[in-house]
Amino acid sequence: MVKRSAFHPVTALLFSVLLTATVQAAVLPGNPVISRRAAAESMALLKNRNSTLPLIPADRVAAFGHGAVDFIGGGWGSGHVKTEYNANLNEALARQAEAGRIRYCPEAADAWGGDSKFRPDAAFVNHIRKQADTAVLVISRCSGESKDRSPGAGDWLLTVEEQELLQLLKKAKFRKLIVVLNTAGPVSTSELTDDAVDAILYASLPGMEGAHAAADLLTGTINPSGKLTDTWAVAYEDYPSSKDFIRTADFQEYEEDIFVGYRYFSTFDKEKHKVNFPFGHGLSYTMFEIAAPALSRENDTLVFRVPVTNIGDRSGREVVQLYVSAPQGKLGKPAMELAAFGKTRDLSPGERQELTLRVPLAQLASFDDTGRSGHEGCRVLEAGDYRFFPGNSSWDAIMHSPVLFRQEKLQIIFRASARLKPSLLPRRLTADGSREALPVIRATAEKTVEIPHDRAIEIEAENFTAAHPNTGIEKFGNQGRRELRCVSRMDHRGRFVEYTLTVRQPGRYAIRFRVSNGRPALQDIMTCEVNGIVQPLRLDVPSTGNGPVRGEWYNFITLAPVTMKLPRGEVKLKLISNGTFINLDSFTIAPAQQSDVLFAAFDREHSRIPLPGFHKRERRFPPNGKIVYGTLRRYPEQLDAFLEQMSDDDLAQLLGGHAGSSHGSAGSLGACDVFEIPPYDTFDGPSGVRSFDSCTSWPCPALLAGSFDPELAETIGAALAREARLNRFDIWLAPGVNIHRNPLCGRNFEYLSEDPLLSGQMGAALARGAASENIAVTVKHFAANNREHRRFQTDSRISERALRDIYLRPFEIIVKEARPLFLMSSYNLLSGRKTAETPELLTGILRDEWKFTGTILSDWGNNSDHVYETLAGNTVKMERGNPAALLEAMRHGELTRGHLKRAAGYLVKSLLQVQLMREKQIKPAPDILPSPPEAGKLK
Template identity: 35%
Template sequence: MEPKWQRIRFMPATPLGADGARVTGCEAHIALSRRAATEGMVLLKNENETLPLKHGTRVAVFGKAQADYVKGGGGSGDTTVAYVRSLAQGLRIKQGEGKIEVFEPLERFYAENVSAQFAAGATPGKTREPILSDELVKQARAFTDTAILTICRFSGEDYDRTGQPHDGDYFLSFEEEHMVKKVLAAFPRVAVVLNTGGMMDTLWFRDNPAVGAALLAWQGGMEGGLAAADILVGDVCPSGHLTDTFASSFAAYPSSANFAESRLYVEYQEDVFVGYRYFETIPGAAASVCYPFGYGLSYTTFALSDVRGGMNGAGEIALSATVTNTGLCAGKYVLQAYVNPPKGRIAKPATALVGFAKTRLLEPNESETLTVSFAPYAFATYDDEGAVRKSAYVLEKGAYGFRVGENVRETVNVDYRYELDDDAILEQLSPKCAPTLLHRRMLADGSYREIACAPETPREDWRKLEGIPDEGQYPLENPDQIPGCAWIPPIKPQLIEVAEGDLTLDEFMSLLSDEDMARLLGGQPNRGVANTFGFGNLPTYGVPNVMTADGPAGLRIKPECGVTTTAFPCATLLACTWNTEIVREIGAAGAREVHENGIGVWLTPAINIHRTPLCGRNFEYYSEDPLVAGEMAAAMVEGIQSEGVGASLKHFACNNKETNRKDCDSRLSERALREIYLKGFELCVKKAQPLTVMSSYNLVNGLWASQNRELLTDILRGEWGFKGMVTTDWYTHAPQYTEIAAGNDVKMGCGDPAHVLQMMREGRLKREDVVVSVRRLLEMILKLA
């Protein structure tokens, strides 16, 4: 009984490594972080064999980013680590191995400048590019003909990025432009390294013949600088591929028209045409793409053969291809599968990703056969207007073609078509979360059509949306059992008795007073190294205070505790690996650190869609594509929960901007909601069943997500079969009793028990809703035990 007791209380936090060693921040986890970083960095350009740097190459490294390395984004995605390996340090290690020689005066210039800025109060990623003297450039050119240009970017929670020329964010700053101009004029061989958590302008080097190579190194965690050096010198062959479309300008993204139109709302007028679904469909849009979705270069070459398709025994479509390494070095290949639907009555994107797979490390002339399988539901259309069948997932009649290849544009046709003689209804649903104020939606030709909206319900009439009677009263089932008067036995039962099977959960809960339950439905104070509060904490009944911890780039705990953890690469980089197995490994490794420090729920993964390049929190999210987001999230959840730790899938839903996120209304069609912004959540819930889901701050079509019953109960639980607990994001603006009524079980970081009790007394909150939420909380805790 003792081990179970310790686990259910998450006390004490004991080392989980062999022979009593701690796993938190251990060498194995740091090595995993570095390995993942190398696999997700994307080689965007490589002409004239600029990379990898040949053995013994002398190199001059320009840019403060070589010393000011950004390991990850700010806010919940930050971590406290023992060290961060910068690019300069990574290249120094390669110099020590005799592989390259770095021009030290230049390295010293940037190191001293960045150190001085840090001493003056600057933070990583927020230093200014120093003025580069002509003399230093001249000395560097005398040393070598090869230069590396480094650029870094930082973004974080609660604010969005800027997209103005010379802003030093999406675009280069004046100082960076000055540096780039000098270096390109002096050096015949130049490679660019981008250390960023989100998209930025790439036009300045894509078509510039003076730039030979460009590596998108993302934010690679604590070993990111060394991981980038691994690729630059050829110790690792790059195999990362983009999970976003990089356009020639910010204005080329359809979301740019209204991303910052208002602090109070955003109209998703592009509808389902997000990312490559827009650029590969809308006439003329393809020309504005710098690097297409799925793109990524390698140091080796690959060939596809024996490309096949058909139905398998499970009723799924199976596409396969044999991949052969035809180059001179070992490498990995990502096989991406796309569907091309027939035109019909419903406007559809010209193509959509339906699956992917990645090879093992293939030696030259080695081959591997990959198979991608998926159900027809994977490319079904949600009909929210009744063109085929209203409120149903449908497949219109016709032939559905398939392609496989290395990105959305470089593909080969599969000699198989999924053909339908008649329209097919795959799933009949009912309207949910219908828009009330969305004015129009985009069609496949780039034009817009007015959209029929549901009548707007004034926010003061929210009770009608929650099913509360006009008089605002619910009769108490037992008028004698009012808060403060519930009978409590002299010897209180303990939750451990439920865990051990000596007491049923129903029997245990029948003894809880309304006051007990109201207290359980709010976040609880921190203890130990935690700093994001906990769940439970009813000591008289043995309900533990289960601590939470931020993610997703590693365990984030109080810096003043002196505990350093592993900083893994940002989520976007992990998605660019196209390798769910390595994401699963990171989930398990991070969960072991979480568990070892006495914490029960890791607040990750976050899977909101990259609707726009300027969302300040894109580094925490995976992709513009919901399938990629859902598959990566499912792998992360599986890894986390394999270690007995709960995952928290967030932010549900449509949290696609940070500025004024707590009061901004995301206005979108039900089809866009289901096909783009909920699809990743749906996939993850059905595949991995996270123990918790975190609702988002924002409103969705006029209602705060945290109080939206159609979203939290009807869709999440009713349609998808979610079995876990829902929490709010921290300090949402909706009243707690409306959240409980909607199916949002726990309010974080703390609730308002007195107000909940008052609403129960007044009949505005059903006691049975409170009981259901408490049950979900206790069931979640018992699953952790």
């Protein structure tokens, strides 16, 4: 039994339902069966030459490749799930043979089971060919958190050994050659498209029962109905993002703008030379006829009724994808975009079903971030003909006759305030193939610094108002009032940082630089300009430490003052690298005539002596006694009084995470004994409950999205939630809905798709399913977390249009449709700003525009400043907060008690909703999906 912390008896009554029950962490019975069926519903049959599949009882089958015995169920990192077993394809095919669906030769796969480095030769392959006429080659690739995939051999490309084995299988002339791709995402398929390879099944990372699901599809026990959620290009270099995904360590320029995935290829590759398998592609063992839809309008929603008929000889399901080709207007659009989708029930041969697909007009609008339409900062629906194409893939749809809707005049759908104007992206792709220039300036949230004439003032180096795009900011520790950061990566001549000053009294000023230097002594490290005029000063820096030892880079010292002349008014102070630079922490400016006295006074003041007039608020209980958390369950109107009685320290402590109280928890929220707030435990991950105990491993989200079936996603969300309740968890750190901008992102398997509509609707379904079984979700990672390499430092440089129309869109759909209680900000920077420190993103868009009222968590162990996070609107810093920094910022007037109360109010409201969920009984799992024959090893 896993026990929670004990609390006041009044609070304990609230938990009596769960606390009086003995619940052992375990796999919920029935979940592996659902996992198997879900994997089968999601896998995509990419190729089936001459109806090679399904296999028949007369087929003599052999499986080749290490993946046949080490079939990968899921990725690593937060996506890893501890399971009791992970079925492999060797076992699964043997089970199919026992059922009489095929004949099976295990000798081939067994060779890899006995030796993971086994390398077959022609003699071995020919020996197996005498026993089998069908070869199944398994190609496996894993992926995970903190590391991206590679474009080279062994990941995107086949290894030398795999190429040799493929050629041996082709030369052996098996009657059927089938490839199963057990991969975390798209891989090169150019060597698999010739006639020698008869069929390709994309199995992705399908969970603990995925090998059995793949075998069900190969033998036709289940008819495949899954579709690709990404475009599979001919070569990695064909993806527009390949130009900068690996090129730089510190930033990515999203120059392709809104032309992501199939939006790019449908617009600029009309001859289909650069794509092997398109977005939405997936074959079936039967055939369907998708008839022309009937269009009607209900208020501001277009309604399409699409008849689908099974015209083949097997029962099966089909996905109808409705694409829209919008008028180019003044903004320019992709050639096609997914507007709606739906999936039929299992249709018998000859059976017909009419699907109803709804498209809100607002969904067709585009964001104008530069004023081309005449309405800058607005989402606009431009006038013209909108052509809708129904089909079963992005390629197939364009072959159908379109249904037209005419918008007579431009309509403003939404007026936004200027939030995240493009600031670091020099140009972007437009619909005609040209590049549009964008203004480039690196801005910060800091105000212009006013230089006083009677005291010294310190300027933090990272608070520049402009900088060279490659300039970096590094966190180097926690000292004083907050996390400390410095300017770095200026080791190239010409890189610069620029500060905007306001000078009331012109004259000569002394300036002291605080620096560190892990190299030998350096001479004349920078050129200093004031309003473009070079100042006659020289800065030499001694060595302050041993660079190869990381901590030694941050032995900061204060250099002797140098002087410069500052004119009256606005002053641009520019520091330019002369080649080899240092880490710059801050600099202090004072009038030169009194600089010795003023610098000494500054140093005394910043020795952390409390400022007069600041009083740390103590607890103040109301006359009738303390209001405890349990009281808010019955009297939520007392929330303000509840928070008001807390001391500043209580509030600061509440805004940081804590160690988990349940077995395997990622961390907890709440946990305030004084006011009897219990801990609420969070858990990873996207593919199942990540605990110290064995749990169900589900198909990864990128595969599950291939089902194009929100009802199935709700089923998985609910089943996963029931198991989480069984394991004493409260808050699921999922779904992840970042866009698959590039196929090599290491966490793409945790995310859903390259398309924002599919990602948003499937993510919302997962959230609804979890909530239906009383688990709160945390939508992540907000936003543009599309690369794992240097994920704490990488800067996603995106135009506001691409951000709103592509990368924020899934989050917006989930916030508005599923109303999640939690959302997680991301590690990366967004156009030069850390997401957790960006008020335009967290407060302006998320709260003010989308009306999100839940709690915003920082990602675990990010390198953002807790003070800046709180000012921006981030609610809780995970996995630990920095209460001392918050209190120190209050002492200096940077934060107010109101900031802390606001954040705490959001948190407590969310936790009260989680508490309601916690008190409900764990319901038994319903028989939602039929069990396939001979379901796997259900322990």
